[in-house]
Amino acid sequence: EKVEITKAQRALMKVIVDAYNRHKIPQDVAKKLLQDQYSAEENFLLLTEMATSQVQVLVEFTKNIPGFLSLNHEDQIALLKGSAVEAMFLRSAQVFSQKMPNGHTEVLEERIRKSGISEEFMTPMFNFYKSIGELHMIEEEQALLTAITILTPDRPFVKDQQAVERLQEPMLEVLRKLCVLQHPQEPQYFARLLGRLTELRTLNHYHAEMLTSWRMNDHKFTPLLCEIWDVQ
Numbered sequence: 147e148k149v150e151i152t153k154a155q156r157a158l159m160k161v162i163v164d165a166y167n168r169h170k171i172p173q174d175v176a177k178k179l180l181q182d183q184y185s186a187e188e189n190f191l192l193l194t195e196m197a198t199s200q201v202q203v204l205v206e207f208t209k210n211i212p213g214f215l216s217l218n219h220e221d222q223i224a225l226l227k228g229s230a231v232e233a234m235f236l237r238s239a240q241v242f243s244q245k246m247p248n249g250h251t252e253v254l255e256e257r258i259r260k261s262g263i264s265e266e267f268m269t270p271m272f273n274f275y276k277s278i279g280e281l282h283m284i285e286e287e288q289a290l291l292t293a294i295t296i297l298t299p300d301r302p303f304v305k306d307q308q309a310v311e312r313l314q315e316p317m318l319e320v321l322r323k324l325c326v327l328q329h330p331q332e333p334q335y336f337a338r339l340l341g342r343l344t345e346l347r348t349l350n351h352y353h354a355e356m357l358t359s360w361r362m363n364d365h366k367f368t369p370l371l372c373e374i375w376d377v378q
């Protein structure tokens with residue numbers, strides 16, 4: 147059937163993409179990845195700084211999602227806490243797949259591989275990065291997928307799931323149409339994108355174990371990360 151994005155849907159997409167492009171890790175923070183200390187401790191500290199900055203960026207992006215600030219306040223917090231790790235996997239995955247111009251990709255992989263994360267988590271993590279890279283998402287798809295991840299109704303402790311569904315559904319519909327228009331030769335593309343969201347949920351479990359093993363080795367996180375990940 148003739149798929150067409152309505153004016154309202156184009157306006158919604160523009161709000162999300164503009165917010166996504168406006169809120170990014172400051173270049174001076176991202177550039178720190180390129181400095182030349184590569185000890186496990188230094189890598190952990192740098193990744194902690196990146197994650198902390200990324201959470202701040204994520205909160206600002208989320209506040210720009212139409213309707214988010216009208217949700218119940220506890221539910222706003224539950225959605226941010228429940229989606230932070232997944233949104234950060236999406237963001238760091240885009241760094242890998244965009245082959246960041248200033249060599250961030252190589253150094254980011256190097257630092258993640260040498261930051262005290264045990265081998266068993268490396269495989270699923272880098273498989274995810276590869277599977278995102280293979281999608282060659284345009285920025286509209288990346289921005290919508292991040293908003294859809296944040297607006298996942300069945301996060302722990304969300305009380306009014308219907309209110310979150312009412313915000314997520316229009317995003318899913320715009321993304322579905324965008325995929326049909328952007329990838330006419332691949333009718334399954336939208337389904338593949340949603341499959342990544344399922345893969346993201348499995349990474350939540352691995353990440354919880356990564357946090358535990360870091361904490362057992364007395365690694366410290368920033369107050370913001372402690373709050374969003376309920377640690378310490």
Ligand SMILES: CC(C)c1onc(-c2c(Cl)cccc2Cl)c1COc1ccc2cc(-c3cccc(C(=O)O)c3)sc2c1
Pocket residue numbers: 170171176179190193194195196197200230231234235237238241246250254258261367371
């Ligand atoms: C606390 C810390 C040790 C940690 O614990 N788990 C994870 C994690 C790891 Cl390993 C992998 C996936 C998810 C998480 Cl959450 C992390 C590090 O998380 C991050 C989070 C976001 C970003 C964005 C980056 C980035 C680089 C260049 C450019 C840009 C850019 O947006 O331009 C972004 S790096 C980076 C590192």
